[in-house]
Amino acid sequence: GHRNKSDAPCVKERTLIAVKPDGVQRRLVGQIIHRFERRGFKLVGLKLLQVSKDLLSQHYCQLTKKPFYPDLVDYMTSGPVVAMVWEGPNIVQTSRMMVGHTNPSEAQTGTIRADFCFHVSRNVVHASDSTEGAQREIRLWFDGQDLLSWDCIDKSVTSEL
Numbered sequence: 001g002h003r004n005k006s007d008a009p010c011v012k013e014r015t016l017i018a019v020k021p022d023g024v025q026r027r028l029v030g031q032i033i034h035r036f037e038r039r040g041f042k043l044v045g046l047k048l049l050q051v052s053k054d055l056l057s058q059h060y061c062q063l064t065k066k067p068f069y070p071d072l073v074d075y076m077t078s079g080p081v082v083a084m085v086w087e088g089p090n091i092v093q094t095s096r097m098m099v100g101h102t103n104p105s106e107a108q109t110g111t112i113r114a115d116f117c118f119h120v121s122r123n124v125v126h127a128s129d130s131t132e133g134a135q136r137e138i139r140l141w142f143d144g145q146d147l148l149s150w151d152c153i154d155k156s157v158t159s160e161l
């Protein structure tokens with residue numbers, strides 16, 4: 001695997017990031033991708049799709065009994081979603097920090113949710129919340145053959161030391 005300058009192993013993780021239908025409708029896809037690119041993370045999968053109720057019930061399997069679940073289904077199936085897999089060291093935790101609190105009104109300024117929205121039911125973006133969750137979600141949303149491992153041409157200018 002990758003090693004950093006101190007020769008300590010550096011864990012390469014992948015996570016699922018999705019721009020939800022409100023983010024696509026509001027033309028925020030580019031700005032959201034920009035945040036992950038400028039952080040130095042690597043895009044390894046990307047697609048625009050209409051999410052099915054079946055995919056959603058598996059993706060949100062822990063939420064199907066919540067009172068807001070029917071509204072969440074309507075929201076998430078109201079238009080196209082941009083699903084992405086991003087890769088980088090500690091990306092699961094870092095991307096949660098970049099995305100911010102589930103409720104945008106509690107999100108730190110500078111996070112995607114604080115900067116682009118104000119209501120929990122229209123919070124623009126999804127990010128996996130654990131490494132196990134990320135692996136499960138990536139398998140659910142993507143065929144393995146649609147994820148590309150590619151080499152950075154100059155690792156000295158990115159975080160891939």
Ligand code: IDP
Binds near residue numbers: 120121122126
């Ligand atoms: P997360 O997206 O920050 O991981 P989860 O608790 O997994 O948060 O909730 C999934 C999604 O369900 C949220 O992003 C939000 O769109 C929606 N949601 C969560 N809690 C509420 C709520 O209390 N009312 C309405 N929608 C909610």
